[in-house]
Amino acid sequence: MAARRSGMNTAAPGPVVVVVAGGRGARFDGDGHKLAQPFGPSTVLATTLHRILAAGLPMVVVTTAPLASLAQGVVAARDVVLVPAVGSGDEPLGMGYSIAAGVAARSQASGWMVMPADMPMVRPATFQRIAQAMRQHVIVHAQHRGRRGHPVGFSSELYSELVSLKGDEGARRLLARYPTYSLEIDDPGVLLDVDTRDDLEQARQRWSADRS
Template sequence: MKSRPAVIVLAAGTGSRFGASGHKLTQRLGASSVLGSTLRHAIASHLPVIVVTTEALADAARHHVASRDVVVVPEVGTPGPHSLGMGYSIAAGVSARPQASGWLVLPGDMPMIQPATLLAVAAALEHHPVTYAQHRGRRGHPVGFAAELYSELVTLSGDEGAKRLVARYPAHGVDVDDAGVLLDVDTEADLEKLRLAHATQPPYAAPVAR
């Protein structure tokens, strides 16, 4: 069977801007949580899903994906030889699925992104080294990387993520009718806006497995 791009859900950040009411990814959203909703949509795409998270959120991730698909990394600020941050999380996720035909980087705090959007960005990797979703001309997530970039992805570290990599290669924007590619949760006010959008969002049509 031909390998497919894998979705790397990043859930290892501290969420320090959110406030004192707990981690933003565990906050209620509909019948689930922010992270749970993100994972539900990722799983519905029928692409392989890997969650990169910390020990504090690992059990929450395991409620939705198998333990083998949860990659636990040290929390930011933990002493060690590596420069922790988004770059390190991406490298850990890519390293966990080295045989994938590409990787979609999906922040765990973007629960409105639809399965069809993930599939559209993944499909574009057949023709472009870097792809990303965009809505009405505005650049959003996920960001996709083709298999040819593996050796560079696995050496990422620090907080910049893959920004330098995206700048180095031609990036192709995939137009989608999905405003969720622009909606994330940084603050409690963001969460309230997201809850309103979630309550009025029509049910998505789950893609047929291929």
């Protein structure tokens, strides 16, 4: 296991949610970026961020310049980390790169909860439960009816490995190397991401049903 960094006694009392919003959304077959699509009272991205705010947790949003204004409509500019668009340079970008950037930007946190920005149906209480479980486990994975989803929480002990992530691999190799606690949660939103137009329509229907 990676050693804790020096100075961790100054860490924040709770984990920081790293919202990954830097992808191209290439599978989305609608007009515009999937995160900018209307959803509920705002957009997919803004709805995800509002739910994290409702949980009372700090966050950092890792995104690209075209989506920065959407994020800054919800969080302060200091809580937005800009990364290059995927495919814009020689460095391998993607999920892993974005996670590393977010973790590095909040290096003194007591842990990091990785959350894809295209999952607006995750309930605030789910983030709170993951945060509580992170006090006792190195990695905590949200699970619904036996299926793993997001968010995923990582202890500060994994800092050096998280900031070393590259490309689009994400944190899969960490999940394979370290014991992972699967927290069963009665929240189907942990499995619902918006990759396609059909996904978006299904999520909108669930959103409306939850409020009827």
